[in-house]
Structure formats: structure tokens, C-alpha cells
Amino acid sequence: MSTAAAASRSWRPPPFIANPWLRRGMWLGVLAYLALAIGSLEINWVRVAEGLERGWRFISAFARPNFTGRWGEISAGILESLAMTVTATAIGVALAVPVGLGAARNLAPLPVYLFCRGLIALSRTFQEVIIAILFVKMFGFGPLAGMVTLVVGTIGFNAKLLAEDIESADPAAMEAIRATGGSWGQLITYGVQPQVMPRFTGLAAYRLDINFRESSVIGIVGAGGIGSTLNTAFDRYEFETAAAILLVIIVIVMMAEYSSGHIRRRFQ
Amino acid sequence: MPVTERDGVKVWRRRDRRSQFSIWLGWFFGTLLFVQAWRLVSEHTIWDFALDAPVQAWDLMVRMVPPRWSYIDSLWRPMWDTLNIATLGTLLSIAIAFPIAFLAARNTTPGLVFVRPAALLMIVSSRSINSLIWALLLVTVVGPGVLAGIIAIALRSIGFIGKLLYEAIEETDRVQVEAITATGASRPQQLTYGVLPQIMPAFAGISVYRWDINIRESTVLGLVGAGGIGLQLNASVSRLAWNEVTVIFIVIFVTVIVSEWVSAKVRHAII
Numbered sequence: 001m002s003t004a005a006a007a008s009r010s011w012r013p014p015p016f017i018a019n020p021w022l023r024r025g026m027w028l029g030v031l032a033y034l035a036l037a038i039g040s041l042e043i044n045w046v047r048v049a050e051g052l053e054r055g056w057r058f059i060s061a062f063a064r065p066n067f068t069g070r071w072g073e074i075s076a077g078i079l080e081s082l083a084m085t086v087t088a089t090a091i092g093v094a095l096a097v098p099v100g101l102g103a104a105r106n107l108a109p110l111p112v113y114l115f116c117r118g119l120i121a122l123s124r125t126f127q128e129v130i131i132a133i134l135f136v137k138m139f140g141f142g143p144l145a146g147m148v149t150l151v152v153g154t155i156g157f158n159a160k161l162l163a164e165d166i167e168s169a170d171p172a173a174m175e176a177i178r179a180t181g182g183s184w185g186q187l188i189t190y191g192v193q194p195q196v197m198p199r200f201t202g203l204a205a206y207r208l209d210i211n212f213r214e215s216s217v218i219g220i221v222g223a224g225g226i227g228s229t230l231n232t233a234f235d236r237y238e239f240e241t242a243a244a245i246l247l248v249i250i251v252i253v254m255m256a257e258y259s260s261g262h263i264r265r266r267f268q
Numbered sequence: 269m270p271v272t273e274r275d276g277v278k279v280w281r282r283r284d285r286r287s288q289f290s291i292w293l294g295w296f297f298g299t300l301l302f303v304q305a306w307r308l309v310s311e312h313t314i315w316d317f318a319l320d321a322p323v324q325a326w327d328l329m330v331r332m333v334p335p336r337w338s339y340i341d342s343l344w345r346p347m348w349d350t351l352n353i354a355t356l357g358t359l360l361s362i363a364i365a366f367p368i369a370f371l372a373a374r375n376t377t378p379g380l381v382f383v384r385p386a387a388l389l390m391i392v393s394s395r396s397i398n399s400l401i402w403a404l405l406l407v408t409v410v411g412p413g414v415l416a417g418i419i420a421i422a423l424r425s426i427g428f429i430g431k432l433l434y435e436a437i438e439e440t441d442r443v444q445v446e447a448i449t450a451t452g453a454s455r456p457q458q459l460t461y462g463v464l465p466q467i468m469p470a471f472a473g474i475s476v477y478r479w480d481i482n483i484r485e486s487t488v489l490g491l492v493g494a495g496g497i498g499l500q501l502n503a504s505v506s507r508l509a510w511n512e513v514t515v516i517f518i519v520i521f522v523t524v525i526v527s528e529w530v531s532a533k534v535r536h537a538i539i
Contacts, residue, residue, distance in 0.1 A: 013461065016468065037352045047411035055409035080312060086305035090298075125524045129400060129488040130517070133505060138324045140317030143309045217398045220492060224312065227401075231492075234404050242405070246397065253396035 058239045065247055066240035070233075074245055077226035078252070080143050081215040084225055088147045089211050092154025093204045099155055100162030101188065106174075107166060116159070123156030132218040143224030150211045150218075157210070161203050162196060169195040202264035209253070209260040216249050331510035339512045343500060343519055349414050350496035350523075353489065354482040357421025362475055365426045369433035375445075376437055376463060391434070395427030399485045403494040412493035420494055421482050428478055436470040437463060473535045480531035487520045 017023040067074070102108045102116035123131075131152055135145040169192060177191035219227020226245060233242040270284035283291070370376045372387035403420035410416050445462035453461065490498020497516060504512040 013465065016472075033355075037356060040348065040352065041414050043413065043415045044411060048415065051409045051411055058405065058409065079308065083305035083308040086301055087309055090302050125484075125521055126517070127484050127488045129491060130501070130520070133501075134328070137328055138321045140314055142313045142318075144313040144318050147309055213396070213398060217400045220400060220404070224309075230401065231404065234408055237408065246401070250393055250396045254392060257396075 054237075058243070061239035061243040062247070064240060065244035066238075067244045067248075069238075070229075070241050073229050073232075074226070074241075074248065077219070077229035077245075078248060081212065081219075081225035081227075082252075084143050084147045084150060084215045085208060085212045088150030088215075089154060089204065089208045091147075092151040092211075093158055093207065095151065096155045096158035096162060099159035100166065103159055103163035104166035106171070107188075107192070116163075120156050120160045120163075123152045124160065128153050128214045129218055129221055132221050132223040136222045141222045141224075146215060146218050146223035146225055149223055150214060153214065154207050154211065158200070158203055158207055162200055165196045165199055166192055198267045201267045205260040205263040205267075209256040212256050213253060328510060331508075332514040334511065335514035335518065336509075336511040337515060339515045340519065343497065343516065346490070346497040346500050347519060347523065349417075350486045350490075350498075351483070353414055353417040353421055353486040353494075353496050354479060357418045357486070358425060358475065358479045358482050360418065360422035361425035361429055361478070364422065365429040365433060366471075368426065368430045369437060370459070372430060372434040373437035375440070375442070376459065387430075387434075391427045391430040393427070394423055394425075395431065397424065399424035399482075400488060400492060403489045404492045407493045412495070414495035417486060417489045417494035417496055420489060421486055424485070425478050425482060428481075429474055432474045433467065433471055436467045436474075440466040469538050472538050476531045476534045476538075480527050483527040484524050487523075 015023060017026065099116050099119060102112045103120055105113055108116065128149055132146060132149040135148045139145040139148065173195060174187060174191035177187045182190065215225045215227075216230070217227050219225040219229070220231050222228065226249065230242060230245050233239075233245060270281045272279050272281070281288070368387050368390060371378065371383050372391060374380070374384070377384045377387070399420050402423045403416055406416040406420050406423075410419070440463055444466065445458055448458050448462040486496050486498075488498045488501075490496045490500065491502050493499070497520065501513065501516050504510075504516060
């Protein structure tokens with residue numbers, strides 16, 4: 001067999017996008033965008049080169065983090081973050097139940113449905129930090145503003161997922177409760193709640209974990225927690241303290257993730 | 269079945285005494301924890317400021333409406349920067365996360381003892397630090413500007429994409445890889461023809477999903493100086509120009525809605 005014949009029999013995997021014109025057009029569009037985007041970046045390479053030394057100092061600071069120097073501030077910040085996380089998750093999950101019920105199309109009348117869905121969409125569109133700016137203006141600096149921010153985020157997250165769960169719940173169970181003449185309250189308690197409860201509990205635990213992560217950043221805009229301590233540490237170029245704070249955050253996040261995963265596995 | 273007899277009548281309960289008690293204990297300690305946490309929050313709050321929140325909220329409303337629409341002309345450039353931060357950051361993170369995911373997946377990793385834990389550690393540490401904190405750090409290192417934002421977004425996204433991708437790789441069908449191996453294919457060929465086609469849809473979906481999240485995240489990076497519309501937001505908030513803040517919010521709202529729509533469309537088309 002000649003090499004030409006072998007070449008003609010060689011096989012190529014089919015392309016991801018079948019239409020060749022669409023494929024080439026997309027590549028062209030991507031290239032044009034990249035050229036435009038990278039061309040419009042204004043990067044001060046001199047400054048970057050100067051900063052590399054500082055970056056190296058930061059990375060080496062992880063080898064000798066300074067926990068003791070500002071331990072008072074670090075522990076106060078962490079405690080505040082944890083307190084914000086716990087209160088916000090409890091209040092937010094409690095409030096997510098009525099909103100979630102209202103946002104389920106198979107339970108709520110249309111006006112209630114639209115209102116609750118609008119509420120959820122609004123709280124999910126804006127980044128937590130932006131919401132925190134508004135609440136800091138309203139409630140003043142401190143953990144209360146942060147807590148309210150996290151409550152809003154929790155409602156958006158848990159209510160949306162609860163509503164989706166309710167909508168995909170088995171209608172036969174609800175039908176059966178209705179057939180016995182059960183009231184709306186009984187329908188929820190005996191027809192819906194047993195079906196959605198395990199997942200809802202798991203998602204509440206997951207949200208606890210997310211809220212702690214968020215609580216470590218909203219302090220940057222003055223909403224309490226470890227974020228403000230971290231911000232100060234960076235402003236003072238105290239990289240050893242910053243590294244210590246980051247390590248504490250990473251450890252707590254890992255612990256929270258592990259335990260929330262454990263809780264979720266137990267309940268599902 | 270927890271059934272007790274009381275006065276000769278069988279009484280059915282949902283749980284036996286032991287699990288009933290442990291649930292009660294769970295609620296008890298949960299409530300205790302909540303009360304303690306609430307006390308701490310309350311102690312650190314200046315209630316005089318907090319209690320006039322309705323007045324402040326009304327004041328904010330009055331100042332935010334009507335929006336200063338003419339301000340939108342100076343927002344096009346920051347918005348373009350924000351889009352670039354999100355897109356270029358996502359592309360950069362894909363380039364880094366793709367090999368890491370293969371190193372972390374149990375069935376493709378070259379070494380279970382050393383390489384896999386190292387890759388997992390990278391994924392975990394990237395995931396536990398928020399992009400705003402990465403930005404805070406990078407602004408002090410590479411200086412304020414779009415570059416810090418791009419790298420911050422990329423560093424945070426590596427963990428997200430890496431984790432979801434390595435889980436997808438671990439869930440691939442082994443039979444297809446075995447079929448490729450049976451033809452005498454080399455290790456890279458097994459990956460390209462056996463594993464890659466199986467994870468491609470998931471990979472594209474994950475990337476687009478992360479891009480959508482990154483658009484939202486990149487709107488605030490400017491608050492710490494990492495470029496984009498957040499810079500304008502920060503400036504307007506510190507000048508108390510709330511009618512400009514409204515315009516910025518509307519621009520962000522529209523952008524996020526559009527990007528969410530695009531991402532949903534693309535994911536729908538792929539999966």
C-alpha cells in the first residue's frame with residue numbers, strides 16, 4: 001500500500017461545530033475580539049516589573065506567616081465573620097422558605113409568583129459587595145450591614161433552589177393530600193415538605209459555607225468581618241499578617257466545606 | 269417502628285426516643301449558637317445608626333432618583349474593560365485549569381502519591397480565596413489596573429473550572445478509553461480520542477458558566493483598584509453622587525442579564 005493511499009484513509013474526529021462557515025466565522029470573531037481586547041489593555045510594564053519583587057515577598061511571607069503580631073485583630077475579625085455567617089444563614093434560610101413557596105409556579109398565584117421571582121432575580125444579579133455598599137450606607141459601618149447583605153444573598157440562593165425543587169416535586173403526593181380535602185397549609189406540610197426537606201437542609205448547609213467566604217470580603221467596603229483587617233494589612237504592606245489571615249480563612253473554608261459536604265451526604 | 273403502649277393502646281410515633289432527643293439537642297445548640305452570634309453582631313453595631321435605616325434608605329432613594337443619564341457616556345470604556353477582565357481572565361484560567369484537571373483526576377493523573385495531591389491543593393486554595401481578595405493582593409503586586417483584575421479573575425476561576433472538570437473526567441466511561449487502548453494507542457492518543465470527546469460538552473458548559481459568573485465578579489474589582497466599572501462606582505460612591513451610582517447599577521444590571529442569557533443559550537445549545 002502506498003503512502004498516498006494510507007493518507008487518504010486517515011481519519012479525523014468530527015469538528016465540534018459541524019457547519020464549516022459558522023466554525024470559521026466564530027474563529028475569526030474570536031481572533032478579532034482578542035486583538036481588540038488585548039490592544040486596548042493599558043499595562044504599565046515598568047510598574048509590573050517593580051512589583052514582582054513585592055510579589056515574591058508576599059509568596060515567601062506564606063512560609064513565615066505572622067499570627068502573633070496582630071492576633072487580637074485577626075481573632076476579633078474572624079469571630080465577627082463567623083457570627084455574621086451564622087446569624088445571616090439562620091435568618092436568610094428562614095426567610096427563603098416563604099419566598100421560595102411564593103416563587104413556585106405550582107403553588108403560588110401569578111402575581112405572588114412574579115413578585116417573588118423578581119425579588120430573587122434582583123438579589124442574584126448584583127454582586128454581594130455592591131449590595132453591601134448600599135447597606136453600609138443605610139445601617140452604618142459594622143457587622144449588621146454585612147449580616148443584612150448576606151441575608152439578601154441567602155434568600156436569593158436558597159429561595160430559587162427551593163422553588164425549583166418544589167416545581168419538580170412529584171405532583172401525585174400533592175394530589176393525594178388535596179383529594180383528602182387538606183387545606184393549603186396541610187398540603188405544604190404533608191405533600192411538599194417531605195419531598196423537598198432533605199435537599200433544602202443540604203443547601204442550607206452549603207449556603208453556610210458560601211456565606212463565610214463572602215463574609216471575608218464584604219469587610220473591604222466596611223461591612224464588618226475579617227475583610228477589613230485583611231484590607232488594612234495589605235495597605236500597610238504587612239504581608240506576613242496578610243498571609244496569616246489568608247491561611248486562617250483557607251483552613252476555615254476547608255473545614256466548612258468538609259462539614260457541609262458531610263451534612264449534605266447525610267441528609268440526601 | 270417506634271410504637272409504645274400507653275394504657276393498653278398502641279401509640280405510634282415518627283421517631284424513637286433516642287433520635288427525637290438528638291434532634292431536640294441539635295435545635296437547642298443551634299439556637300444557643302445563633303443567640304451568641306447575634307449578641308456579638310449586636311455588640312459591634314452602633315444601634316443609633318442602624319435604627320435610622322428607614323430614614324437613610326429614603327434619603328438614598330431621593331438622591332438616586334432621577335438617574336443622571338448623561339453620565340453613561342463616560343461608562344462605555346470602563347464597561348469594555350470589565351468585559352475584557354472577565355473574558356481574558358476566563359481564557360487564562362481555562363489555559364491553566366485544563367492541564368491541572370487532568371493531573372487531579374484519579375483516572376488520568378500521572379502520580380497518585382505526589383502529583384494528584386499537589387493539583388488538588390492548587391484547586392482548593394484557588395477556590396477558597398475570593399477574587400476580590402486576589403485583586404487586593406495583585407494590586408499591591410502588579411499595580412492598579414486591568415492586568416491585576418485579569419489575573420485575579422483567572423486565579424479564582426482555576427479552582428472552579430479545575431474542580432468541575434476533574435469531576436467530569438473521573439465520570440467518563442472507561443469502556444471507550446479501553447477501546448482506544450486496544451488499538452495500540454499511546455497515552456496522549458488515549459486522552460485525545462478516549463477522554464477528551466467525552467468531557468468536551470461539560471468543559472464548554474463549565475467555561476461559559478464561569479464566564480457568566482466572572483462578568484458579575486469583575487464589576488466590583490475596581491473597588492480595590494483592579495480596573496473596570498468598579499473604579500467608577502467607587503469614585504461616585506465616595507463623591508456621594510448617588511444619581512451616578514443609579515446609572516452604574518442599571519448598566520451592570522443590563523450587562524449581567526445579557527451575559528446570563530448568552531451563557532444559558534450557549535449551554536442549552538451544547539448540552
